Amino acid sequence: MTILSKAALAAALLIGTTGVILPATADAQKKKDEKAPKAPALSAEFRKAALEAQTQLKAKNVTAAEPAVIASEAAAKSEDEIYYARLFRLQLESDRLEQAAKGDAAVYRRLEIALIKPLDDLIADAKTDPKDRSRFTYRRGLIEYGQKRYAAAVTFFEKARELGEADPELPLSLTKAKIESGDIVGGAAGMKVAIDAELAAGRKPIESWYDYIIPRLAKADKFDEYLVWSQAKLKQYPTAKNWRTLIVYFGFSGKRVDLLDKGQKIDLFRLMRANNALADLADFAQYAQYLNSIGLPVEAKAVFDEGVKSGKMQLTREDDKGIYAASVAAIKLDGPISARETKAKAAATGVAAAAAGDSYLGESNYAKAVELYKIALEKGVTPVKVEEINTRLGIAYALMRDDANARAAFAKVKSSPRNQIAAFWIVWLDLGATTPTA
Template sequence: MKSISKVAVAAALTAGVAGIAVSTPAAAAKEKKQEQKGPALKLSKEVQGPASAAQTALGTKDFATAAAQLATAQAAAKTDDDRYIVAALQLQMEATKIQDARAANQPVSEEGLKAPLDALIANPKTPAVDLPKYNYQRGIMAANAKDSASAIQFFQRAQQLGYNDPNLTLQMVKIRMDSGDIAGGSAELEKAIDAQIAAGQKPSEELYRYAIAKTNQKKMGPQTVGWIKRYVVAYPTAKNWRDGIVTYGMTQSSAVTLDKAQKVDLYRLMRATKSLADQYDYENYAQWTYDMGLPYETKTVLTEGKAAGKIPASSASANDLLKVANQAIANEGSLAPSEAKAKSGANGRVAANTGDAYLGSGNYAKAIELYKVALQKGGVDADTVNTRLGIALANSGDKEGAKAAFAQVKTAPRADIASLWTLYLDNPPTA
């Protein structure tokens, strides 16, 4: 998420000031005949003169004269009306100076806005319609000054008063997260995104990536996983699927720590989502399946990587691995004897291993059959077998059967892996 921009003040802050007419006694009769656009004020005699002179000077952008007259008026102010007009004109002066400086591409300091804004926020004569924007602008100034506590207070007050800028909630999120309240910021962002969706809007992709990065930096695994899932549902591109999978569990800085077998099931998800990105992805995936005794899958992955142009024909590591995988396939021979042994075994271990071999070779019907045998006989890790059963069913085209299998995976981290596969079935890559 981008940083909060410096406040652009001129039009927004002075809108309520422009309708105030400060008149000397000689013009009072004429003024009474005019429609009052601003608040009705009763100024002290000592304030009315310099305030009127200041307003006239501001009309010609004679800021030196305006400042001198306002200083005189401020020193003489006795009532809330007096203090309101002085603060309102000071705000108009500072905002106009900022507007002019920006137009001329000159350096801008917004410090001069603080005193009049604070005075107006505290003054009972300030029109209620102006208070939300004044609190909002003070919140931005506090945020830019890294005063997170004050910024949150001003923004919350602006919200309570009805300020409806769509960026307000997101700015509060950023302040909370930047100040270290990642859990609070994540909760606020979730509400903001839900509100946007309810209003028929599509939240920015940047918001999801921001939440994933912030929660993962703090090692808030469950929150990170939740944001990854929301991200790939909202923006299910192949690139985002890969980014989500990698952030979830494929690197040392990922949200969770996985073993090699669990990561292979994520590589399988990358393959399904067509998000294997480069030579490293293909060769690492292939090496790990070979290490797990799945040479058919090793061969398939390397062949696909070469065909996709991701693995150079000259890659010595890929060529050597393909050679040993082909040799292992030749040595392994038919899986029929293992299948028979699996079906007659006292437990499901051989059935599960044989199911893995069939899954790796792309014989999904046999893999499904053997995984079901393994679950029936028991003595296996049911979460692992149900994950692989779901993958085999998904790859065979049985979407509902795959979902049912994935739903049987109950414990972390395999429950998250299964849920990512389920999300893929409902949210396949769009590009």
């Protein structure tokens, strides 16, 4: 059973916990304050039934309140009386719903259609205060959303916004309704308007606004928009956890698991590492396994060593110990990178120079990596390799904190998904290439 929180239950009370308060009689009001506005004229017949309704509603006595509300509805003749009778009806149905649900959100959603007529009546009532009308309109939208009538919910939410409803959850509610109705782009655009308004007012947008949009853009394969939203979220919430989540959505979940190759995933893992965002054994082990499998044992060993030192993993699994031992053995067998560098510089093509550049990048010798990547590009490699080298040239410059050259290298990466990986690294540069600690 999904339990409604106390906050949710409080929000369910549309009129308020003290019930509807009738105005004093005109004579009483005059004695209290000669300058006060004239009170609504209520007949003695209506006032008698209404006072009983008010008393029972205030006491949360639904059983006793119902006949009194019915009596007030029957006695209501003037516009003011009809308005108050409608308020009583809404309070009664709200209280009845709360009691029937007993804190169960599913039951509440199933039964809340009972609020539709009293809400519609008050929304249409000329006596309804503008603030209440916007609030009731928003509530109608929430009911439509709960009934999965998303297009109708959008209409109510947009009307509530037009009426000036200021509930902080309205932008997210409208976005959800648009997206659930199939309008992902429209939902995202609407949320951006709300975020821009918060920023313009000097306030920090609510994190859940970003969190609703971003995974849905990923699921819809709208990764150009995804990167824009990721950058926007990270500007406000630049934590290591958020970096990891956004990178995982981008390259390690859904269709992207099969779309990206090992080399591309390694460059995303490198971005996670730069942001202190490798979270646990699974992250470190997968990263090291990829590295070892493509001939980068120095970086593989360094990743394992870093994971153990950070306390985020222990080198206890047999598979991991095997990869670690293989990396150590390969480092001894390969010998110093400088020997391979000499051969690479004498080679006819840039393939060997690119490999040496990868090795230097893996041991954090970024200056040498840049040198070898440039040689590789000069000697010539395949178009696909050019995209990879420019990505890694940008990474080497970025990790050297050479912002201008990093951006220039990333700008040369044109094909998908490498251009999107480069864009993710540019986000890091835009944020100042800082390393989050939490």
